[in-house]
Amino acid sequence: MxxxxxxxxxxxxxxxxxxxxxxxxxxxxxxxxxxxxxxxxxxxxxxxxxxxxxxxxxxxxxxxxxxxxxxxxxxxxxxxxxxxxxxxxxxxxxxxxxxxxxxxxxxxxxxxxxxxxxxxxxxxxxxxxxxxxxxxxxxxxxxxxxxxxxxxxxxxxxxxxxxxxxxxxxxxxxxxxxxxxxxxxxxxxxxxxxxxxxxxxxxxxxxxxxxxxxxxxxxxxxxxxxxxxxxxxxxxxxxxxxxxxxEQLDEQWILHRGYRYGIGEGRHYASRPMRLRARVLFYGVASRAVRLMPPSPLRLKIRYKASTLTGIMAGLRNQTALVPAPARTRRIHLQQQGHANGPHDSGLHATTPQGARRMAP
CATH class of the missing domain: 3.90.550.10 (Spore Coat Polysaccharide Biosynthesis Protein SpsA; Chain A)
Structure with missing residues (x-):
């Protein structure tokens, strides 16, 4: 609804x-x-x-x-x-x-x-x-x-x-x-x-x-x-x-998107489980087989799955090369001056929100 x-x-x-x-x-x-x-x-x-x-x-x-x-x-x-x-x-x-x-x-x-x-x-x-x-x-x-x-x-x-x-x-x-x-x-x-x-x-x-x-x-x-x-x-x-x-309706763009999504997801895997390796192998073979088919939902589903799983494996391999963002950096003072679209009414405070764990400065 x-x-x-x-x-x-x-x-x-x-x-x-x-x-x-x-x-x-x-x-x-x-x-x-x-x-x-x-x-x-x-x-x-x-x-x-x-x-x-x-x-x-x-x-x-x-x-x-x-x-x-x-x-x-x-x-x-x-x-x-x-x-x-x-x-x-x-x-x-x-x-x-x-x-x-x-x-x-x-x-x-x-x-x-x-x-x-x-x-x-x-x-x-x-x-x-x-x-x-x-x-x-x-x-x-x-x-x-x-x-x-x-x-x-x-x-x-x-x-x-x-x-x-x-x-x-x-x-x-x-x-x-x-x-x-x-x-x-x-x-x-x-x-x-x-x-x-x-x-x-x-x-x-x-x-x-x-x-x-x-x-x-x-x-x-x-x-x-x-x-x-x-x-x-x-x-x-x-x-x-x-x-x-x-261009976002092109199959190749969609497959590249799935691969990049997989890279991002792979960064959060703790290890390379055998089941994941098996799925990569299975969908890789299936993807090569359906490439000969005309465009269809089934062909897209299999090829997209193969691209995503390959991306996950790439993300796993590159975990050590990617530097995560720090949890926090030094505090900043945000601008609070007024502007033409409304009066100043900021109320900005650098405080910890309700329900959040307070972190050491």
Missing amino acids: WRRQAQNHLRTGRASTVLAATPLRSRVTVLFSTRNRGGALAPVLDRFSLLKAPAGGWKLVVVDNGSSDNTCSLLEGYRDRLPLTIVTEPRPGKNRALNTALPQLEGDLVVLTDDDVLPQPDWLVQLCRAADEHPEASLFGGCVLPHWSQPRPAWLVESAVPFSVLFAQQCREAGACSYEAIFGPNMAVRASVFAAGFRFSEAVGPDETRRMYAMGGETEFLRRLDAAGYKGHFVPDAVVGHIIRP
């Missing part, structure tokens, strides 16, 4: 519930990184310009991660339409770019997203409302629904491959959730988490210097927060569409 409501929300651009007339205390920063997306970023920024401002206002921080196209000039053109701060990080790597931008954060809630989302107008209002109503939680996730740029091929079905991995599709009921239910295109974190010293691992996530990088940058970050005791809450009325580009 909640997925149907979210899809209707995405189609109509209207809120799927009536907001209570209660004041929101949250002041929010939206943060994402982009690289060489000048040809596709305008529709995303146009949708951001339609967002309803939560009480206390909001700020958008975009990191230009070493673009060589017109991304920078395109961003500059939106300064008069958005409460926009542009940060430059020339060194490739999404997580490195996000870490560079952390000193620009304002307020008590940080919304993390991607450069290919189409948020609904009440997106920030819904996230801020949830943050105000659930002080026990520090991590928030919302619905992510695929926005197809062209018709999906008949062989690409959810019974063959997980759309949650391929396209970050996610929707579930409202309420407390594990960190695994929170996906990168639509997640929010209380600013106190960053003020306490947590950072993104620069060893995982998109990085143009590594063709087959390990996926799972947000998951790795959230896993550490979960281990520290931070709690999650899901907000199905906070909805974004996730643009699916034509």
Whole structure:
């Protein structure tokens, strides 16, 4: 039911519930990184310009991660339409770019997203409302629904491959959730988490210097927060569409995605169990056999499984080469000055959230 409501929300651009007339205390920063997306970023920024401002206002921080196209000039053109701060990080790597931008954060809630989302107008209002109503939680996730740029091929079905991995599709009921239910295109974190010293691992996530990088940058970050005791809450009325580009409907792209996902998962295996080795061998043989078949859900399922398992083995082999992010670094002071989109109402404190284990400085 909640997925149907979210899809209707995405189609109509209207809120799927009536907001209570209660004041929101949250002041929010939206943060994402982009690289060489000048040809596709305008529709995303146009949708951001339609967002309803939560009480206390909001700020958008975009990191230009070493673009060589017109991304920078395109961003500059939106300064008069958005409460926009542009940060430059020339060194490739999404997580490195996000870490560079952390000193620009304002307020008590940080919304993390991607450069290919189409948020609904009440997106920030819904996230801020949830943050105000659930002080026990520090991590928030919302619905992510695929926005197809062209018709999906008949062989690409959810019974063959997980759309949650391929396209970050996610929707579930409202309420407390594990960190695994929170996906990168639509997640929010209380600013106190960053003020306490947590950072993104620069060893995982998109990085143009590594063709087959390990996926799972947000998951790795959230896993550490979960281990520290931070709690999650899901907000199905906070909805974004996730643009699916034509190349993402190509079988080879899907197989590479499965391999990168496997690398990220393999980093967390304690050993190389014999059963895993046997599955890699079995699906490797099966994948070579079905390559002669025309495209079909069965062919995709077998080849995707083989790619994912091969990636897991690669992640296991590379465990010693990958340096995990530190649990925390020195505390930072986040900006608290006001801006044109709302009065100053920060309330930011670098304190340990309710339910989290206090960590030594």
